Amino acid sequence: MTTGERGELRILRVYGLATTLLLAVFTVSAFRQPPQKAKFSEIDVERINIVEPNGHYRMVLSNRSRSIGPIAYGKPFGYPGGTRPGIIFFNDEGTETGGLTFGGKTENGRFQGSGHLSFDQYNQTRCSISPTTTTTAAAEWG
Numbered sequence: 001m002t003t004g005e006r007g008e009l010r011i012l013r014v015y016g017l018a019t020t021l022l023l024a025v026f027t028v029s030a031f032r033q034p035p036q037k038a039k040f041s042e043i044d045v046e047r048i049n050i051v052e053p054n055g056h057y058r059m060v061l062s063n064r065s066r067s068i069g070p071i072a073y074g075k076p077f078g079y080p081g082g083t084r085p086g087i088i089f090f091n092d093e094g095t096e097t098g099g100l101t102f103g104g105k106t107e108n109g110r111f112q113g114s115g116h117l118s119f120d121q122y123n124q125t126r127c128s129i130s131p132t133t134t135t136t137a138a139a140e141w142g
Helices: 003-030
Strands: 047-051 057-062 086-090 096-107 110-119 132-137
Antiparallel strands (some): 047 057, 086 096, 110 132
């Protein structure tokens, strides 16, 4: 083996060792646990789903277009979502059990506003209701 070949072999060994170490660092860092808790000053979202480990909803906070339709035992029924902005609560079985919804708009010169808070008994509808609906001419609001 000539001196030039020994030099090339030494360079290849150093290159192989450096590549192996770099690969080991990347492999170990890929399996590193990310931070468990993120902290934000402000976030903008269209919907937040709070779910149980089994995937059932516990609470959904959403705007109108991303709102959820009725759910019983984890399965949707009735009308589709997209009609009621607010917070919807669910029981341990994944069934909707009340919520806080709201709305307000001006249409044809008249203002319409609504708010609804309800908590349902098990397999019942609206045990505790606090609905509010207002309709008035826009000119009446000073």
